Amino acid sequence: MSNITCKKLTKKYGDLQVVHGFDLDVKDEEFIVFLGPSGCGKSTILRMMAGLEDVTTGTLEIGGRDVTTAEPGERGVAMVFQNYALYPHMTVRKNIAFGLRRSGLSAEEIETKVNDVVKMLALAPYLDRKPSQMSGGQQQRVAIARAIVKTPEVFLFDEPLSNLDAKLRQQLRVEIAKLHKQLKTTTVFVTHDQLEAMTLADRIVLMNGGNAEQIGTPQEIYTKPRTLFVADFIGSPSMNFLPGKIDGVSADTSVGKFNLGAASFAAPTSGSATLGIRPQNISLVQQNDTDIALKGTVVFTEYLGNEVMMIVDCNGTEVSIVVNANDILDEGTDVTLFLAQDALHIFDTDSGLRLNND
């Protein structure tokens, strides 16, 4: 039993409120990712879970135990920091064993546990090195080992991959995913990188301005973004937004008027709506009769390897599309874009909420 329950958590620094009544149930063995821009409160909530920040109001339970005011060491959590936070005056071996010295285990038991973790993370060659003699990636693996060796109820990761270069980040990301499959320890992972969130998470908590904007599986977040913010934050390149008015099934937008008869959605309260479509859902050939056709001119291309990203100027509005690299067009070419209606997201411009019925 190591679920986490946050009930109406708030955090204030003086008059500045950074977390506004945060609710979350993390199930046992779940991998939760907090995703959001900097300053959205994601790290603050993680640090409240760790006990490194006081909870202003609300309650926090780990494994059914109220730990709202418990000391960090009494919560059964282990944390991995962005800057590794290894003890610089200790060797790798001592760094890993440091947390166990408080647990009342015998020297042999500690030795066995340390050796197990060292084997798991292939750290044996570095055991007698000091952190300063290792690369960032190796240091972070030591930090992960230090967290695992305590066999905590919950792992907390605070942007652990942000200081690493792209290749290492990917390697370590895979390693963290494998470790979670193996150990099944409940994990909360904070990042601002959507790729990390999408690949690692069982559920993503998308944070904005101290609130959870949406909580859902990566698929839900990607295919059914609850708000404009989520739609804009998730996906690369970003979703195209076409602001305009909707009356019944006819839409009047910056790129022209069209019929939305094939889409199912609730009417926006004031009539102002924003249509959203991902660059990947725009095609250069017609797939369905109901596809919305937009005429435009290619103004910019970006070759991505197997795909190509192009920006098309449609009547003054720039629409980005991603198509197969074979379909690359020269800049200046006139094209017709086909927008699939079933991939269209319709948002109420005033409230930012998604209106689709699905």
Add this chain to the structure above:
Amino acid sequence: MGAQMAKRITLGTIAARLALVCVVIFAVFPVIWTLLNSFKEVVDIVTPTPKLFFSPTLENFQYVFERPSVRLGLTNSGIVVFSSVVIGALFGIPAAYALAHMKSRMGEEIKFFVLSLRFLPPVAVAIPLMSIYLDLGLYDTRLSLTLTYVLLTLSTIIWLSIPAFERVPTNIEEAARLDGYGPYAVFFLVALPVAGPSLFGAIIFSFILVWNEFLIALMLTTSEAKTLPIVASEFTLLGRNVPWGILNASVIVLSIPPLIFLGVLSGFLNRMFKK
């Protein structure tokens, strides 16, 4: 073109080196001359043409060490300086740790107060202290001098240790808290060893400060608790003929402990930093 550049750089470097050599000679020559003179007989010192080569003698040092006043001064200096530095470190280092973590207006005020202890001219402190110690019957004792020096060492050590603790990454201490360690364990097992090398610097600095201290010692002691700088200065009052050799020897004796301290510990510090 490239060669010309190299040549210009070389000329520039040579000029810089020369300037550096001049400055070093300017700074070090008096010290070397003092060292040489401490091994000379008076005849060799007062000759109109300075002598670089002479038959060295240990008479000056012998004289200095045979003087009871020097032995007393050495003992006094040793005890007073050692105690004040140890007390200063014992209280100053934990205080600095607390202040480094005190991110509030109050913390800033305390830091400024500590620094302000070093603003006042020593005389301004020494005169009131003199009368207090006279009233308490503590005048001219090692205890009163130690207490006064603790003010110096404490404020210096606190002031220099705060940045040392501030450089200890917060996350390391947080990691230790998550590893189940309480505040004292975090201080002793994590913060202290990590900040250690910089703290040594603070301690050495405060040691040198009180070892060389003259003015306060002059005002708070008359005979029993006189420190080495006071005793050494008194050699100039030994009559009309200034005993240059003895004076130089006493200066050398005075300079050796800080030099040893710095020499030994700077090697130690270098090793600490390299690891």
